Amino acid sequence: MNQLDEQERLKHFLTIEGLSRALLTEVLDTAERFSxxxxxxxxxxxxxxxxxVVNLFFEPSTRTRTTFELAAKRLSADIINLNIAASATTKGESLTDTLRTLEAMQCDMFVVRHQNSGAAAFIAKKVAPHISVINAGDGRYQHPTQAMLDMFTIRRVKQNFNDLIVAIVGDITHSRVARSEIQALSTLGVAEIRVVGPKTLIPDKIEALGAQVFNDIETGIAGADVVIMLRLQQERMNSPLLPSAQEYFQSYGLTEQRLKLAxxxxxxxxxxxxxxxxxxxxAVADGPQSVILNQVVHGIAVRMAVMSLVIGAHAAGTN
Amino acid sequence: MNQLDEQERLKHFLTIEGLSRALLTEVLDTAERFSxxxxxxxxxxxxxxxxxVVNLFFEPSTRTRTTFELAAKRLSADIINLNIAASATTKGESLTDTLRTLEAMQCDMFVVRHQNSGAAAFIAKKVAPHISVINAGDGRYQHPTQAMLDMFTIRRVKQNFNDLIVAIVGDITHSRVARSEIQALSTLGVAEIRVVGPKTLIPDKIEALGAQVFNDIETGIAGADVVIMLRLQQERMNSPLLPSAQEYFQSYGLTEQRLKLAxxxxxxxxxxxxxxxxxxxxAVADGPQSVILNQVVHGIAVRMAVMSLVIGAHAAGTN
Amino acid sequence: MNQLDEQERLKHFLTIEGLSRALLTEVLDTAERFSxxxxxxxxxxxxxxxxxVVNLFFEPSTRTRTTFELAAKRLSADIINLNIAASATTKGESLTDTLRTLEAMQCDMFVVRHQNSGAAAFIAKKVAPHISVINAGDGRYQHPTQAMLDMFTIRRVKQNFNDLIVAIVGDITHSRVARSEIQALSTLGVAEIRVVGPKTLIPDKIEALGAQVFNDIETGIAGADVVIMLRLQQERMNSPLLPSAQEYFQSYGLTEQRLKLAxxxxxxxxxxxxxxxxxxxxAVADGPQSVILNQVVHGIAVRMAVMSLVIGAHAAGTN
Structure with missing residues (x-):
C-alpha cells in the first residue's frame, strides 16, 4: 500500500517503512509548529x-483514542468514536461494508487501531480516494505516530540524530512500537541502534533493519544517549518465553544503578x-532523566501534525 | 399523537402515517438543499x-446513532449520546423521570430508538412543548427517516414517483422500514406497490395499505422500477417461520439472474x-444497479433536513 | 487540601467545608448570570x-456526567468522557500515572466522581498547578455542586436564607449530599437545620455540624420551609439498618398528608x-410544592458557574 500521493506527500500514515528522511522531518517540523x-x-x-474524523478502534485503547480525540478537537474537526468490536459485528456486518458505510457518511479520516498486523494498510487499500487512514497501532506491525512522537521528543532534547546511540529495551518481537522506532531512527540517521532483551523476545532478522542485538542490559545501554523501555505485555509474563515479572525486572528492569552505565x-x-x-x-520513571511525560505532551502535537498533513493542509498555518 | 403544530408544520417526526404529500415533498426538498x-x-x-440534541437509544444501533450524530454535528448542534438500557435503569429510574430530567436540562430534541412499537409517540406525548422527538426506529412500527432517505434516493434517480412499480422483498411482518416505506410510497403516488415474501412473513391486512402481495419473487419483481430488499433478522432465521438461511436465499435472495426480470x-x-x-x-449488492451506498449518503442530508424542520428552522438557508 | 488560590478565589471545588458565605454567594450570583x-x-x-475538560468517572453516573457534559459544551469547552473503571485498569496503570498522562495532554479541568471519600481532594493534591478539580461526588463525603444547586433553588424561591427551617430527611449517614448541604445551609445562615431519619441512618456527631436530630418525620418537618428528601440507596434496603422499603415509606416517606405539617x-x-x-x-414529587425539576434546571447553570470560576474567568461576562 502506497501511503504517498503523486506529489510524494502523505496521503495516509500507515508505516514508517519507506518514508524518506525529508518526509519524517516535515512531520517533526509541522509538529513543532503545533506544539x-x-x-x-x-x-x-x-x-x-x-x-x-472517525476513531475506528477494533482493539480498546483509552490512551491512544484520547490523544487522537484531543488532537482532532484542537484542530476543530468533528470526531466520532466507534468501538467496532462492540457494534457492527453484533449485526454480522463485514468490515468492508462497515467501511463503505462510513465513507458514504462523508467521513474524511479513519484513525485505525486493530489487533491484526496490516489491518490499517488493508483498510487504506479498501477505502475511497477521499479518505485518509492513520494507523494507531496494528498487531505487532507498526505504531507510526508513537514512533514520530518519540523522534520529536529525542530531537527536542538532543537537537539532531546524527551522533546518537539509542537502545530499545524489552520485548522487541511483539512490539509494534519497536519496529516503527527502529525504522524511524535508521531513516533519521542515528549513529547506532541497539535492541536489548532476552533471546526469546528478539526476532531473528532484526539486524537486517540496522539494529545490533544485546541480550544483556548492562552492555546494551552502556554509553547510550537514549534508552527506550518497552512495556512488557501482561500476556507475555506467564508464557514460556519469560520466567516471571520479578526475574524480568532482575534481568532487564531499568534501575538507577543501571542507568548510570548510559x-x-x-x-x-x-x-x-x-x-x-x-x-x-x-525512581527512574519519575527521575530527572525521564522524558516519559514529555512524550505524552508531544503526542498531541505530533498527531495534530499528521492529521493536518494527510488531509492536505500542507500550506495552512496554525493561526 | 399529532406530530404537526397548529400551522401544520412538523413538530415531531414519528411516523409517515398521515403526513401529506406536500409535507413529505418539503422534507425531500429540504434534504436536497442540505445534500x-x-x-x-x-x-x-x-x-x-x-x-x-440527545440520542436516546434504548436499543443499540451504531449505524443509525452515528448518522444522527453526524447530522447534528454538521448542523453545529451539541449532541449527547445516552444509552438508556445501560444507565438510568441501573438506578431504577422510571422512563418518565428520565424524560423530565432531560427536559429540565434544556435539551431541544430527542432522537429515540426503542425496541417497542409506539415508544417514540409515547415519549412525544410525554415531553414538554419545547422538545421535538424524532423516531429513529421503534419496534415493528416505524422508521420514518429511513423511509424518507429511501424516497430521496428513488427521486434522485427516477425524478418522480408517478409511474413507478416498487417491490419490497423480505420479512414484511417484522419490518418497521417496510411499514414506513409503503406509506411514503403510497402518499407520494407511485403506480404500484408490491410486497414479496413467504406467507409466514407477510402480515394479513397489508393490502389495506395499498400493497399487492406476491409470494414468489420472480413474479413479484417482474417489471419493477425499484426493488427494495429488507434485512432478514438473525432471530428469524432459526424460527419456525423460516426453514433456513440457505433456503431463504434459494427462494427470495436477489441474484443477478432474478434481477433481469425487473x-x-x-x-x-x-x-x-x-x-x-x-x-x-x-454481485447485486455491489453491482451497477445498486444504490445502497447512495442511501447512506442521502441519510445524512435527510436527517439534517428533518432535524432542522422539526426545530422550526423552516425559513433558514444553509449558508 | 486547600481549594482556594492566594487571592482566596476558587482554584478547585472539592468541598463546601471551610468556604465562606461570600464565596458561596459568589457561586450563586454567577449561576444567576448563567441561568x-x-x-x-x-x-x-x-x-x-x-x-x-475531562469527565473522570470512576463510578458510573449518567445524570451527573450529562449535566457536566452539557455545562462544558454550553461554555464551548472541549470535553472528553473517561470511564476509568473500564479503561486504564485493564492495562494495570496506577491512578497517579493516569493523572500525569491526562495533565501531559494539557487538559485544564478534571470533573471527578469516585466511590471513595476524599478521592477528589487526593487528586487535586496530586495534579499539576494548571489543573482545576471539581468534585462530582466522592464516597460518603461531599457532592458540593449538588449542594450549591440546592442552595440556588432555595434562594430562587425564598429570596434569602435567614429565617428558614430546613429539614433533610432520609439516610443521613451514607449521604454525601446531606453532608454538603448541611455545611452550605449553615454557612449561608439558615435559622434551623434538621436531620430526620431512623437512628440507624443518622451519624453520631451530626449535631456538631449544627443540625438537630429528629427520628420522627412528623415532628421533623413540622413548620419547615424546605423539605429535602434523600434518595434511599438500593443497597441499604435489604441491610440490617432498615426493615424494608415498604416499612421505610410507612415511617419516613413524604406523603401529601405529612407535607401538610410543614x-x-x-x-x-x-x-x-x-x-x-x-x-x-x-403525588408530592409531581405536586405544586415540588421543585425537583427546577433543581435539575439550575444544575446546569450552577455547574457552568463553578467551571468558569475555577478556571479563573471571574471577570468575564456571559456575552
Missing part, C-alpha cells in the same frame, strides 16, 4: 473545521502505560 | 448552533447492514 | 472555548433519581 498551541489559553485552531545526559523514554517495578523502577 | 453540504470541504452549517433500469435498495448471500447476492 | 443562557435559542457562550409555602426537594413510593409519594 505551542497546547500551551495557549485557547487550544483550538480552525484547520480541520468541518472535517469528520551516557550521563541520557534520556529515558517509555510509550506508556508503565509497569512500575517490572520493566522500569519508579 | 451539497456533505461534499464541501467544510461540512458544517450553523443552523442548530446552541441547540442540544425493468432494465431498475435500482436495488437495502436499508443495511446487508446479509450477503442471505437476502442479496454480492 | 438565562439555558433559555436562549442559542445556549452556548464562548467562555471556555479552547479549554479541555409550612404552607414549603418547597420539596430531592437530588434525584427518585424512588417513587419509597422515600416520596408521586
Amino acid at each position: 505551542p498551541v497546547g500551551e495557549r489559553a485557547v487550544k483550538n485552531v480552525p484547520l480541520l473545521r468541518g472535517k469528520t 551516557d550521563k545526559n541520557a534520556i529515558v523514554m517509555h510509550p506508556g502505560p508503565i509497569n512500575r517495578g517490572i520493566e522500569i523502577d519508579s | 451539497p453540504v456533505g461534499e464541501r470541504a467544510v461540512k458544517n452549517v450553523p443552523l442548530l448552533r446552541g441547540k442540544t 425493468d432494465k433500469n431498475a435500482i436495488v435498495m437495502h436499508p443495511g447492514p446487508i446479509n450477503r448471500g442471505i437476502e442479496i447476492d454480492s | 438565562p443562557v439555558g433559555e436562549r435559542a442559542v445556549k452556548n457562550v464562548p467562555l471556555l472555548r479552547g479549554k479541555t 409550612d404552607k409555602n414549603a418547597i420539596v426537594m430531592h437530588p434525584g433519581p427518585i424512588n417513587r413510593g419509597i422515600e416520596i409519594d408521586s
